[in-house]
Amino acid sequence: MSIKKAEPKHLDFIVDCIIESEKSGGTIFPYTAAFGIGIKDFTQIIKDIFEEEIPDQPWCLDHWYVVENELGNAVAGLSSWIEGMNGTSSDMLKAQMLNFFLKQEWESSKEKLEVLASITIPRKNGYIQLEHLYTHADFRGQGHMKSLILHVLESHDSEKAEIQVLESNKNAVSLYEYMGFSVNERQCNEAVERLSLLSGCCKLQLIKNHG
Protein backbone atom coordinates (compact mmCIF):
# COMPACT_ATOMS: atom_id res chain seq x y z
CA MET A 1 0.00 0.00 0.00
CA SER A 2 1.19 3.52 -0.74
CA ILE A 3 -0.17 6.99 -0.04
CA LYS A 4 -0.07 9.51 -2.85
CA LYS A 5 -1.67 12.64 -4.24
CA ALA A 6 -4.64 11.75 -6.41
CA GLU A 7 -4.37 11.71 -10.19
CA PRO A 8 -7.08 11.96 -12.88
CA LYS A 9 -7.21 8.14 -13.05
CA HIS A 10 -8.59 8.15 -9.48
CA LEU A 11 -11.60 10.31 -10.32
CA ASP A 12 -14.13 7.46 -10.32
CA PHE A 13 -12.92 6.37 -6.88
CA ILE A 14 -13.03 9.98 -5.67
CA VAL A 15 -16.67 10.22 -6.76
CA ASP A 16 -17.31 7.03 -4.74
CA CYS A 17 -15.61 8.68 -1.73
CA ILE A 18 -17.83 11.76 -2.06
CA ILE A 19 -21.05 9.77 -2.45
CA GLU A 20 -20.33 7.29 0.36
CA SER A 21 -18.99 9.90 2.78
CA GLU A 22 -22.01 12.13 2.16
CA LYS A 23 -24.18 9.18 3.21
CA SER A 24 -22.17 9.34 6.45
CA GLY A 25 -22.75 5.70 7.38
CA GLY A 26 -26.46 5.81 6.50
CA THR A 27 -28.46 5.28 3.34
CA ILE A 28 -29.61 8.82 2.51
CA PHE A 29 -27.64 10.67 -0.15
CA PRO A 30 -28.26 14.34 0.66
CA TYR A 31 -27.87 15.69 -2.89
CA THR A 32 -30.51 13.30 -4.17
CA ALA A 33 -32.73 14.17 -1.22
CA ALA A 34 -32.29 17.94 -1.59
CA PHE A 35 -32.15 18.43 -5.35
CA GLY A 36 -34.12 15.42 -6.56
CA ILE A 37 -31.31 14.31 -8.87
CA GLY A 38 -30.05 10.75 -9.29
CA ILE A 39 -26.59 9.44 -8.48
CA LYS A 40 -25.73 9.32 -12.19
CA ASP A 41 -26.56 13.01 -12.70
CA PHE A 42 -24.71 13.95 -9.52
CA THR A 43 -21.66 11.99 -10.68
CA GLN A 44 -21.56 13.97 -13.92
CA ILE A 45 -21.95 17.27 -12.06
CA ILE A 46 -19.09 16.37 -9.73
CA LYS A 47 -16.90 15.54 -12.71
CA ASP A 48 -17.86 18.85 -14.35
CA ILE A 49 -16.94 20.67 -11.15
CA PHE A 50 -13.56 18.90 -10.98
CA GLU A 51 -12.93 20.11 -14.55
CA GLU A 52 -13.14 23.70 -13.25
CA GLU A 53 -10.11 23.10 -10.97
CA ILE A 54 -11.33 25.53 -8.32
CA PRO A 55 -9.10 25.32 -5.23
CA ASP A 56 -9.80 25.81 -1.52
CA GLN A 57 -12.85 23.54 -1.49
CA PRO A 58 -13.15 19.74 -1.37
CA TRP A 59 -14.10 19.08 -5.00
CA CYS A 60 -10.69 19.89 -6.48
CA LEU A 61 -8.37 17.07 -7.60
CA ASP A 62 -5.30 18.86 -6.28
CA HIS A 63 -6.63 18.52 -2.72
CA TRP A 64 -7.14 14.74 -2.86
CA TYR A 65 -4.98 12.00 -1.38
CA VAL A 66 -5.47 8.27 -1.86
CA VAL A 67 -4.15 4.97 -0.56
CA GLU A 68 -3.28 2.69 -3.48
CA ASN A 69 -2.91 -1.07 -3.26
CA GLU A 70 -0.20 -3.06 -5.04
CA LEU A 71 -2.42 -3.30 -8.14
CA GLY A 72 -2.54 0.49 -8.41
CA ASN A 73 -6.17 0.72 -7.32
CA ALA A 74 -7.29 3.36 -4.84
CA VAL A 75 -8.78 1.80 -1.71
CA ALA A 76 -9.09 4.85 0.57
CA GLY A 77 -9.21 8.58 0.01
CA LEU A 78 -9.91 12.01 1.40
CA SER A 79 -9.88 15.66 0.42
CA SER A 80 -7.82 18.17 2.37
CA TRP A 81 -7.27 21.91 2.08
CA ILE A 82 -6.62 24.90 4.34
CA GLU A 83 -9.87 26.73 5.00
CA GLY A 84 -10.27 30.32 3.83
CA MET A 85 -6.94 30.69 2.02
CA ASN A 86 -8.45 32.87 -0.72
CA GLY A 87 -10.78 34.80 1.57
CA THR A 88 -13.90 32.83 0.68
CA SER A 89 -15.23 29.93 2.75
CA SER A 90 -15.26 26.47 1.20
CA ASP A 91 -18.99 26.23 1.92
CA MET A 92 -19.58 29.40 -0.12
CA LEU A 93 -17.46 28.07 -2.98
CA LYS A 94 -19.32 24.74 -2.97
CA ALA A 95 -22.69 26.49 -2.90
CA GLN A 96 -21.69 28.68 -5.83
CA MET A 97 -20.62 25.66 -7.87
CA LEU A 98 -23.74 23.65 -7.07
CA ASN A 99 -25.93 26.63 -7.82
CA PHE A 100 -24.16 27.13 -11.14
CA PHE A 101 -24.59 23.52 -12.25
CA LEU A 102 -28.00 22.96 -10.63
CA LYS A 103 -29.64 26.32 -11.32
CA GLN A 104 -33.17 25.02 -11.85
CA GLU A 105 -33.03 22.41 -9.09
CA TRP A 106 -31.60 25.00 -6.68
CA GLU A 107 -34.61 27.28 -7.07
CA SER A 108 -37.07 24.47 -6.31
CA SER A 109 -34.98 23.13 -3.43
CA LYS A 110 -34.58 26.34 -1.44
CA GLU A 111 -36.68 25.24 1.54
CA LYS A 112 -34.79 21.97 1.90
CA LEU A 113 -31.48 23.79 1.54
CA GLU A 114 -32.47 26.17 4.33
CA VAL A 115 -33.16 23.20 6.59
CA LEU A 116 -29.79 21.69 5.71
CA ALA A 117 -28.13 25.06 6.31
CA SER A 118 -29.58 25.13 9.83
CA ILE A 119 -26.95 22.61 10.99
CA THR A 120 -24.08 24.18 9.08
CA ILE A 121 -21.08 24.89 11.27
CA PRO A 122 -18.70 27.51 9.82
CA ARG A 123 -15.33 25.93 9.19
CA LYS A 124 -12.38 27.48 11.00
CA ASN A 125 -10.14 29.72 8.91
CA GLY A 126 -6.57 28.46 8.71
CA TYR A 127 -7.45 24.93 9.83
CA ILE A 128 -6.55 21.88 7.77
CA GLN A 129 -9.83 20.46 6.56
CA LEU A 130 -10.35 16.71 6.14
CA GLU A 131 -13.44 15.83 4.11
CA HIS A 132 -15.00 12.88 2.27
CA LEU A 133 -12.92 10.33 4.19
CA TYR A 134 -13.76 6.90 2.82
CA THR A 135 -12.25 3.41 2.77
CA HIS A 136 -13.58 0.76 0.39
CA ALA A 137 -15.49 -1.89 2.35
CA ASP A 138 -13.03 -4.66 1.39
CA PHE A 139 -10.12 -2.78 2.93
CA ARG A 140 -11.51 -1.57 6.25
CA GLY A 141 -10.03 -2.43 9.63
CA GLN A 142 -6.49 -2.40 8.25
CA GLY A 143 -5.46 1.09 9.40
CA HIS A 144 -5.46 2.68 5.96
CA MET A 145 -7.52 5.73 6.93
CA LYS A 146 -5.47 6.30 10.08
CA SER A 147 -2.25 6.23 7.99
CA LEU A 148 -3.79 8.52 5.39
CA ILE A 149 -4.95 11.09 7.97
CA LEU A 150 -1.52 11.14 9.64
CA HIS A 151 0.21 11.55 6.28
CA VAL A 152 -2.06 14.40 5.24
CA LEU A 153 -1.75 16.23 8.56
CA GLU A 154 2.03 16.05 8.33
CA SER A 155 2.04 17.32 4.76
CA HIS A 156 0.43 20.66 5.69
CA ASP A 157 2.05 23.65 7.37
CA SER A 158 -0.86 24.29 9.72
CA GLU A 159 -0.93 22.49 13.06
CA LYS A 160 -4.68 22.73 13.53
CA ALA A 161 -7.13 20.40 11.82
CA GLU A 162 -10.90 20.05 11.52
CA ILE A 163 -13.31 17.30 10.50
CA GLN A 164 -17.10 17.62 10.27
CA VAL A 165 -19.23 14.50 10.54
CA LEU A 166 -22.75 13.45 11.46
CA GLU A 167 -22.97 12.41 15.10
CA SER A 168 -24.87 9.28 14.00
CA ASN A 169 -21.77 8.02 12.17
CA LYS A 170 -20.41 6.44 15.35
CA ASN A 171 -17.58 4.47 13.72
CA ALA A 172 -16.18 7.59 12.06
CA VAL A 173 -16.51 9.70 15.21
CA SER A 174 -14.72 6.98 17.22
CA LEU A 175 -11.83 6.90 14.75
CA TYR A 176 -11.44 10.68 14.77
CA GLU A 177 -11.53 10.82 18.58
CA TYR A 178 -8.99 7.98 18.75
CA MET A 179 -6.75 10.11 16.54
CA GLY A 180 -6.91 13.06 18.90
CA PHE A 181 -9.82 15.04 17.51
CA SER A 182 -12.39 16.31 19.99
CA VAL A 183 -15.84 17.83 19.58
CA ASN A 184 -15.72 21.63 19.40
CA GLU A 185 -19.25 22.38 18.25
CA ARG A 186 -22.53 20.52 17.69
CA GLN A 187 -25.53 21.68 15.62
CA CYS A 188 -28.82 19.79 15.53
CA ASN A 189 -32.18 20.13 13.81
CA GLU A 190 -34.54 17.18 13.90
CA ALA A 191 -36.23 18.46 10.72
CA VAL A 192 -33.13 17.39 8.77
CA GLU A 193 -33.82 13.76 9.67
CA ARG A 194 -37.63 14.08 9.56
CA LEU A 195 -37.43 15.33 5.97
CA SER A 196 -34.96 12.54 5.13
CA LEU A 197 -32.29 15.01 4.03
CA LEU A 198 -29.49 13.41 6.04
CA SER A 199 -28.94 10.15 7.90
CA GLY A 200 -28.76 11.99 11.22
CA CYS A 201 -29.94 15.29 12.66
CA CYS A 202 -26.78 16.45 14.46
CA LYS A 203 -23.54 17.62 12.88
CA LEU A 204 -20.27 17.65 14.82
CA GLN A 205 -17.22 19.81 14.29
CA LEU A 206 -14.16 18.00 15.63
CA ILE A 207 -10.82 19.76 15.92
CA LYS A 208 -7.26 18.74 16.73
CA ASN A 209 -4.02 20.55 17.39
CA HIS A 210 -1.37 18.13 16.24
CA GLY A 211 1.62 20.40 16.88
Add this chain to the structure above:
Amino acid sequence: MDRDQITQELQPIFAKIFRNPEIQITDDLNAEQVSGWDSLTHLSMIADVESHYGVKFKLKELIGMKNVGDMIDLILTKKGAA
Protein backbone atom coordinates in the same frame (compact mmCIF):
# COMPACT_ATOMS: atom_id res chain seq x y z
CA MET B 1 -24.20 53.70 -15.87
CA ASP B 2 -21.40 54.36 -13.42
CA ARG B 3 -20.06 53.03 -10.17
CA ASP B 4 -22.06 55.37 -7.94
CA GLN B 5 -25.32 54.50 -9.71
CA ILE B 6 -24.71 50.75 -9.26
CA THR B 7 -23.80 51.28 -5.61
CA GLN B 8 -27.10 53.08 -5.07
CA GLU B 9 -29.08 50.43 -6.94
CA LEU B 10 -27.51 47.61 -4.95
CA GLN B 11 -28.65 49.11 -1.64
CA PRO B 12 -32.32 48.03 -1.82
CA ILE B 13 -31.31 44.59 -3.16
CA PHE B 14 -28.93 44.03 -0.24
CA ALA B 15 -31.42 45.55 2.23
CA LYS B 16 -34.07 43.03 1.16
CA ILE B 17 -31.86 39.94 0.94
CA PHE B 18 -29.97 40.55 4.21
CA ARG B 19 -33.02 42.02 5.97
CA ASN B 20 -31.15 45.17 6.92
CA PRO B 21 -32.71 48.44 5.64
CA GLU B 22 -29.73 50.43 6.91
CA ILE B 23 -27.02 48.42 5.18
CA GLN B 24 -24.29 50.63 3.71
CA ILE B 25 -22.89 49.52 0.38
CA THR B 26 -19.15 50.03 -0.01
CA ASP B 27 -16.57 48.51 -2.36
CA ASP B 28 -14.92 46.46 0.38
CA LEU B 29 -18.15 45.10 1.86
CA ASN B 30 -18.03 41.28 2.05
CA ALA B 31 -19.78 38.30 3.66
CA GLU B 32 -17.77 38.48 6.88
CA GLN B 33 -19.09 41.98 7.63
CA VAL B 34 -22.79 41.32 7.14
CA SER B 35 -25.02 39.35 9.48
CA GLY B 36 -26.98 36.73 7.56
CA TRP B 37 -24.69 36.75 4.51
CA ASP B 38 -24.27 33.00 4.11
CA SER B 39 -24.08 30.76 1.04
CA LEU B 40 -27.87 30.73 0.55
CA THR B 41 -28.45 34.48 0.89
CA HIS B 42 -25.35 35.09 -1.23
CA LEU B 43 -26.85 33.11 -4.09
CA SER B 44 -30.21 34.86 -3.72
CA MET B 45 -28.39 38.19 -3.90
CA ILE B 46 -26.46 37.11 -7.01
CA ALA B 47 -29.72 35.98 -8.68
CA ASP B 48 -31.36 39.34 -7.92
CA VAL B 49 -28.34 41.29 -9.20
CA GLU B 50 -28.21 39.22 -12.40
CA SER B 51 -31.92 39.79 -12.93
CA HIS B 52 -31.73 43.53 -12.18
CA TYR B 53 -28.87 44.16 -14.64
CA GLY B 54 -29.79 41.48 -17.20
CA VAL B 55 -26.35 39.87 -16.89
CA LYS B 56 -25.06 36.36 -16.18
CA PHE B 57 -21.90 35.78 -14.19
CA LYS B 58 -19.60 32.91 -15.19
CA LEU B 59 -18.58 30.43 -12.53
CA LYS B 60 -14.98 31.68 -12.42
CA GLU B 61 -16.32 35.25 -12.06
CA LEU B 62 -18.53 34.21 -9.15
CA ILE B 63 -15.67 32.37 -7.49
CA GLY B 64 -13.36 35.36 -7.97
CA MET B 65 -15.68 37.90 -6.31
CA LYS B 66 -14.18 38.86 -2.96
CA ASN B 67 -16.33 41.89 -2.18
CA VAL B 68 -19.01 44.20 -3.55
CA GLY B 69 -16.39 46.22 -5.43
CA ASP B 70 -15.45 43.14 -7.46
CA MET B 71 -19.11 42.61 -8.32
CA ILE B 72 -19.54 46.25 -9.40
CA ASP B 73 -16.44 45.92 -11.62
CA LEU B 74 -17.98 42.87 -13.29
CA ILE B 75 -21.34 44.58 -13.82
CA LEU B 76 -19.61 47.57 -15.40
CA THR B 77 -17.60 45.28 -17.67
CA LYS B 78 -20.64 43.26 -18.72
CA LYS B 79 -22.66 46.40 -19.39
CA GLY B 80 -19.81 47.78 -21.45
CA ALA B 81 -19.29 50.73 -19.15
CA ALA B 82 -15.86 49.84 -17.74
